[in-house]
Amino acid sequence: MVFPEQDPFSALPLITSQYDPAGSPVCKCWLRSYPMISPVAENVIVKGRPWWERYQPVSYNLTTRSGSESQLSDMISRCNKVGIRIYADVIFNHMAAFTGIGTAGNKAMSDDKIYPGVPYTPEDFHPTCNIPNYLDPEVVRNCELNNLRDLDQSTQNVQLRIVTYLNKLIGLGVAGFRVDSAKYIATEQLEEIYSKLNDLNTSFFPPKTRPFIYQDVPVFVVFVDSHNNQRNGQILNYQTLKQYKMALAFMLSHPYGLPRIISSYFFHNKDVGPPQDSDENVKSPIIYSDGSCGNGFVCEHRWPQVRNMVDFRNAVSGTEIGNWWSNNEQQIAFSRGSVGFIAFANGGNLTEKIQTGLAAGTYCDIISGSLVNKTCTGKSVVVDGKGVASVRILESDFEGVVAVFVNSKK
Template structure:
């Protein structure tokens, strides 16, 4: 069995769904997984298992072998979307499996046909259920695509006894190509691990919630349009509605957004680089056009503190700290956020820290200065390091990791965490197995550093050997590359 699965891994398969896992001893499953190779991306294969509820053994017996499909989750979602979606606020306490050990779904190839769960035949309600699943911070979500059927034992579309190409027409049903689903996948990936926040129940059919300050979603399962004001905790600005691929936008002012939700519809937006069209459809500069500015600041904080950016223009609060833009801590100790800014505009800005009591701590360096053009712009900064005294070094390291483990850089400078693993800089795995990120450090400075790995439980592994060393000059744009030791 392991040899066969390894052949699939060699072809590029990243993981496996194990059918009827509960009919195999968990020790046998783990013995098979122990023989599997890493994927072509260098990670362990992702394993999730079908452990149908009811007769023994329970799902918890299989947690050591991988994640488990959560049938109760799908049942609770069906009950809510065929009843009151407001009931979803209590989903975590409704008997669903632990999020760290489970995989959610709205339906699958068995349960859509036996009536246990929803199916494509539920129309827009089925789509909304998938929007909710992709938005809610719980277990690993899955979107099921299949084919239309009129009887429970009907075969897939075929011609002369052969299954036809899966072209998402002619009887094939492909939610993964639906604009709402593709938009919510982007949304899901953008908000990361931010917790559910600012839950709002407007009626039994209308709910809204955020994921930290990274994104917000509102759902109307009712039969008529509904307009409500939601407090969503995100920065003021204009955002694209990913559910309709950016055809409509959302304006946030004073931390609030008034949304008109279509019947059986949703609106979702996030702090990110979502662009509904390429640069060819950018509007000309008429004095009102905006561009996205992404702020990234290395800023370790104490418990209860958040980091905001404030500046000389209205989009950054006009130096009023009460209107400063709160940044997301999802990449801590780097705080990040996107702000809609006027094009071709010069401005000054600084970062501030706010605690729960509202106390403000300003950076001690001089104001930072910048200018927007007509394209998106990004800023990489470090707390208390002035732009004039700083340069950027891009750290690259080739390092393979197990699933759930990430690579960081930590070193002798404050902007590299002062050797504290808790304040290490998380590197991006976008070019895996190369991990990379630019970091702001002082000019004309020699420093030492190392790469470390952290797993999902926070365990730290330092690379071996002596400390690495690097010296910056007075220019900008330095790069250093290496291989994990």
């Protein structure tokens, strides 16, 4: 499956999303998007319910904090009917590092490498060993990541269990997968597993459509932050709001890759799980009349700046970067053909006359506002007959970006 620029791959890892139609925002995305849902397989229950417990599989039973198999199936079907394609985050490099009970009631006996809910027995795993050298592919692929019990994907039994699991999801209507920890699995074993997957469900997709698969270190999927690195203190996220929105705007304005936008919740430490009530039930986002959300959720994909930049990206599809401008002081600007123009100022005041590549006219900035009833609700940019505009971004401005395109012309 191909995702051209005009149909951006805006995968939204809705880590906390409920499958239940009363609470799930997945099928009501403001973007024409391709949500990536959190791991759908049963995981071990960890004290405190950290976000990463979803990456500690116990079985391939489709019961998690997000809901049951029937609720998952219903959500996928509803989303497909409105053109929202679902991608599942799947884990088959390993099984849980903890001994305990899973979200579907199955046991994980990690010390003995026994997982009855699959079932897996010690013969299905590589020998226990750590990974002291990440430059040695044999060690990386055959030893344990953070004590997670490393499956031996070269065995027929393990491959059968994995393929059965993935094909079940295909049957429910998913469009593809993000394969977690794929770099810890031998390439030839991944290829063998992928070759055994069914075509997508013809109730939702054309015949002979293959599942779209991308791995945890993709070279063509681009993103600013992810569920895995968002909390490490070194990545831009909603807590660094101005620069974060600048980075998202750059990603969506640049033609490279398939952009992925996270949709997350507020957090105060690196382990905190999704918003929950006193009984550890996951809360659902509250969607307000203006399209924003609450109840502990950030919903970055619903920000007006993100929505508008997706429109920008769709409009400039097929055009090249042109009229590159930079003052070598973290201020840049460029056009996308004769369709769009964007400028960034990461500090300092930007007050320059710059070639935009656009036709003469007045354009509404889609970062500080929008074009509403032929009026700009934010800044406006006036382009003269030569395509030049006076671009103004002050360091004191709330936004460090100005973006205009043909559809924002008054």
